[in-house]
Amino acid sequence: MKVLVTGATGLIGRQVVGRLRQAKFDICVVSRQPERPSAIGEALPLPGAEAPDEAFLALMHDVTHVVHCAALNNDRDAGEAGYRAANATLTGRLAKVAAACASGRFIYLSSIRAVAGSGFSGTINEATPPAPQCAYGRSKREGEVRMLEAYAGRPDATALRLPPVYGEGMRGNMAALMRLADTSLPLPAGALAGVRSLISCETAADAVLHLLSHPGPLRPAYVAGDASPVAMSEIITAFRQGFNRPPRLLPVPTLPLRLAAMLLGKQASWRALTATQICDQSLLASEGWTPETDTVDRLRDLARHAARAR
Numbered sequence: 001m002k003v004l005v006t007g008a009t010g011l012i013g014r015q016v017v018g019r020l021r022q023a024k025f026d027i028c029v030v031s032r033q034p035e036r037p038s039a040i041g042e043a044l045p046l047p048g049a050e051a052p053d054e055a056f057l058a059l060m061h062d063v064t065h066v067v068h069c070a071a072l073n074n075d076r077d078a079g080e081a082g083y084r085a086a087n088a089t090l091t092g093r094l095a096k097v098a099a100a101c102a103s104g105r106f107i108y109l110s111s112i113r114a115v116a117g118s119g120f121s122g123t124i125n126e127a128t129p130p131a132p133q134c135a136y137g138r139s140k141r142e143g144e145v146r147m148l149e150a151y152a153g154r155p156d157a158t159a160l161r162l163p164p165v166y167g168e169g170m171r172g173n174m175a176a177l178m179r180l181a182d183t184s185l186p187l188p189a190g191a192l193a194g195v196r197s198l199i200s201c202e203t204a205a206d207a208v209l210h211l212l213s214h215p216g217p218l219r220p221a222y223v224a225g226d227a228s229p230v231a232m233s234e235i236i237t238a239f240r241q242g243f244n245r246p247p248r249l250l251p252v253p254t255l256p257l258r259l260a261a262m263l264l265g266k267q268a269s270w271r272a273l274t275a276t277q278i279c280d281q282s283l284l285a286s287e288g289w290t291p292e293t294d295t296v297d298r299l300r301d302l303a304r305h306a307a308r309a310r
Helices: 011-022 053-060 079-101 135-150 172-181 201-213 234-240 254-263 265-273 282-286 295-309
Strands: 001-005 027-032 065-068 106-111 123-125 158-162 221-224 278-281
Touching: 001 011, 011 027, 011 201, 053 079, 065 079, 065 201, 079 106, 079 135, 106 135, 106 201, 135 158, 158 201, 172 234, 172 295, 221 282, 234 295
Parallel strands: 001 027, 001 065, 065 106, 106 158, 123 278, 158 221
Antiparallel strands: none
C-alpha cells in the first residue's frame, strides 16, 4: 500500500514518514519546498490551492492512503484569505481527488483551534461544538468540513485534532516558551497556573499510523494528546531544568497580574495564558492507541538536546 504524505518535511510530517516506513508502507513524499535537502528523501511539489486539477491527479498514481500534514500556521501576514487558501481550499481539493482516485483512508492533521480558541477553558473532545476564534482555527475547521464533504457517505476520512505539538524543530508558542525558559528572567507563577494538554510529534505520528492501520470505520474526528496535561509552570520548569537553569518562579498572586492585564487592554492575552485546556483522548485510546505518558521528561530532554546543539 502506498501512502501520500503532504508536509513531509515538517515537524510532524518527518515523524509520520519515519513511522510509516518502519511499518513497511510505500511512501510518496510531498512538500511545499521539495528542493530543500531532507533526510526523508526526494519530495514532489505540493500543488497550490489554485493549481489545475491535473496537478493533484498526478500525485495519486498508485496511492492508496493520504496523510495531509501540510498546513499554514504562525504566519501573521497570511490574513484570513491566506489561511483559508492553504488550509481549507487546498485540503478540499486534495480530498476530492483522493476520494475519487485512492481506495484507502484520508487522515487530515487538524488542530483543537478548529473547535476552541486559545482562551477557552475546559475539556475538548470529539463532541465539543466547533467555535474557532482565529483565522487559523476557522481555516482548519473549514478544511475538516470540505474533507468530509468529499468523502460523504464513506467512513474513510477523519480529522486528527491536535493540541500544541512539541519536538525538535517546533515553532510557535512552544518554541517561544522554550526561548523564554532559556533566560534568567524570574517569572510570576500566578500567570503560569493554566493547565494544557500537549502532544509530542512522535506521538502524533503514532496516532496517524494507528488510524491508517486500525480496522473498522473511522469517526469524523479524533482528539489526541499526551496522557496527562501539564501546568504552564511545569513546562517552564522542565525546559529550565533541561537548560540547567533554576526555575525562578515567583509566588506572585494572580489578582494583581490580572488587573494589570485589564489596565493594559491585554485581557485576551491573559485568558490565553491562564486558560486550562484538556484534550480528552479517550475515544482514540479506546480503539487501541497509546498516548505519551512522560511529557515532563520529554520536555526536559528537548531542552537538554537544544543546549548541547549550541
